[in-house]
Amino acid sequence: MDLMLNQFLFLGAILFCIGVYGVLARRNAVMVLMSIELILNSVNINLVAFSTMWGVASGAVFALFVIAVAAAEVGVGLALVLMLYRNMRSIDVDRVDLMKG
């Protein structure tokens, strides 16, 4: 059975780069959060591919933990975004800039 490892890794790499682009180029904090999710998913693709390659389940277990961490991050991140919006009426990460120096 061909594992198509290279294809999987390549897909992961492209997703990673799209995510990095999103984080750097978008200004809406929620969009940035979604881009980070993309990166985490690319990591998961890699982990599962490597897990199959080595024939052990540890990579899949790691991916589970990554999903849990992503959930925690999103929870905290969205709470932050909501709080900021409540106070400043904007979630633009460039516009929200009181401390420039």
Next chain:
Amino acid sequence: MSAGILATMASVAQTGIEPISGPIGIEPISAPVDGAVPTPEITWAALLPLIILGLGGLLLLTLSSLLKRKAPRALYPIWTIATAVLAVASVVPVWAKVQGFNSILWWDFRDLWWQPATTAPGPFSTLGGAYGVDGFSLFVTVLICCAVILTTLLISGYLQREELDGPEPYALLLLAATGGVVMAGANDLIVLFLGLETISIAVYVLAASHLRRAQSQEAGLKYFILGGFSSAFFLYGIAMVYGATGTTNLVLIKSSLAESIPRHDLLLLVGFAMLLVGFGFKVAAVPFHSWSPDVYDGAPSPVVAFMASAVKVAGFAALVRVFVAGFGQYAADWQPLIYALAVLSLVVGSSLAIVQTNVKRTLAYSSISHAGFILIAVEAASETGTAAVLFYAAAYTFMVAGSFGVATLVGRAGDGRHSLDDYKGLGRTNPVLAGTLTIFLLAQAGVPFTVGFVAKFYAVIAAVQAGSAALGVVAMLSAVIAAFLYLRIIVAMYMAEGDDGGSDAPADPADHIHVPRPAAAALAICVLVTIGFGLFPGWLTDMAADSTVVLVEQGSTDASTALPGGQTLIVDDEGNLVPAGDGAVAPTEASDPSADPATGDGAVEAPQVQDPAAAEGTASVERP
């Protein structure tokens, strides 16, 4: 036959595995065959610091929800400090176990019921090899607990002043400390990552916790976005290393790297680079530092004290553990990267600090240059280097907590008065506070007879011994540049006239800053440590030198490393550490039984422990 694989997979940690024989059937999987899945050995005593910190945080929350508003104001800080102190106390017997002696002063550990189950002294790992207990992790544990205590003392007055009282910040502090302790001892990259996320998420929230200050929330969001971004890089790096080696356990990674060069070691090298990006963000090393001035400026000042001390210490601990201990085989590959990070941090940190007009931002840049100093000790990738990292981390924790402690007080209600102008005339209006800050700043500058000098000295020594003399020169030059910025603040406090009038005007009582008693205690502790270990660094250097980082597999105790040998720092008659030639064994101070394995009536219980192989055999037999 699926049972065969199942049993193989499950029992592989304990026994050599046998090849799968026979065809693999498709019978449905029933309950675990061959009895049960072997549960991992857990040495609870070694986990006590973690358990105390975590449980303390959770109980604090429970208590607060039960008491509602009836809880006295002092309850939460006292609870937090008690928890941290208890955690430090619980480290002591484990430290004795790791260092191989039976008693410290009058405290005999041999009969304690929570003595670690393994008989052999020396570093060990527990929980399926996921958590390593060695001098290094214990030292860092104590440091993080100290940071929690100092921060708690500072934040209790702060919360009262800003009308933000509540149990959550304290609970978050304790849980963040749990994450830091996990990072310090993580022998598995998964565990390391989870510890990193635990401390990070708690600190994101703490940074944003000033609900009425938009800068604080902005700082929280910035820290969160860049932190999440860097965590993602870190994770990608772990995935790469996993791909190259097939495991996330540092012990197994190390042995696999020692056995052979992975065919696709580019995967490994890219993994190193990605991991370093992640670490660079966490410890705020240039070029990944851009968040730190903004976040330090906006976040509540006591929280900044915690970020600059505990978070950085945990980050460096993990860095040393992963790179120096885990990837030591590949030192030649990652050292140039750390070299570059160190030089950039030193130069950029100290030169950009000079042009700042905000004291918190200045301190942020200076903390970047401190990170550079620690990085040059990491770059040495030696035992001396590790000891220097620990000593610097310890010194830095107290210096920076003290500095930001003063900033907390000078910031006054609203936590907004941090410009250099606000410090003008402080020497006249608040002489004690100004004097305290002066001590911390001088210590950070590395003036002799302060702990900062000793720390910088050892970092440079470690670099020079490892053959990077150029790095030492850069470090000393940057220290000279940095001295200027500290002097600038001191000059502002004593020399410059206040905006309100001439210097001979009597001090306005309104300018007098109220110092809450807990904050005064915190500052006093920091001053004591800064001066005390500056004058008599011997004890702390001993501790740091004893705290070697060792990666040990689960179920074996590395008795050969129990008694630290081959140190390159020795104690001279005055109790000062002086560098000695390679391979010199440190004569330990006779007056200090706690640091001396020989005087703790050295007879270890089991005679066979001197032989690692025998120790391993006994350990696996005696396991319940």
Next chain:
Amino acid sequence: MGVQIVVFAVCAIVALLGALGVVFARNPVHSALGLVATLFAIAVLFVNQNAQFLGVVQVIVYTGAIVVLILFVIMLLGVDTDEDLDTEPLLGQRWAAVIVALLLIGGIAGIFFVEGRGEAVTGQVAALAPIVPGIPSTDAQGNPTTAAGVDTFVRALPAEQQQAIGEQNITQIGEHLFTDYVFAFMITAALLTIAVIGAVLMARRPKRYEPMPELEDTSYEDVDELSTTGEVTG
């Protein structure tokens, strides 16, 4: 075999299109829907890779909980907040982002096509199998045997063993979770607790709700003005 490749191709294309949608869509809701597409395609890929449990978790947790949470927040903040994508956030930031992304993809792709030093130096293939749990290439005493058959990057396991791994995926994951990774499991619990505490702390409104007046010139009115006029500050 053939089916697998087709499934992979379709899912990869969907995932990439969805990801591009996340990054380039003007409307946040469209972005979120793109994210759903990506996550779902990745879940199918997981199942395709014999990681069934992970695929299910991916759908339930990611698409079911996380994206819905994100959508909730987007709706709460107002769906009409289209982002002005034509103006650069910072001068040249977008180009910098493109360059960084291309560099990264180049670097990572290089891994697949450039030979590592390992073979050149030792002529030895990755002899890691002996130390990796679960790969039966050690003899009874636990001594490493020769890692024969590891001569390509794609380490081909015997077909029947792979099948077995797929079938026992859930059991294996369970065993790993409660043996090797039990510590990680516990820390995850602490992590989720922290997330809850943090969300509660930030959802709380202070007694005086009005934001404090700022010492600097950046008052809240300025910020409001900026966000209504849509000016971009450099």
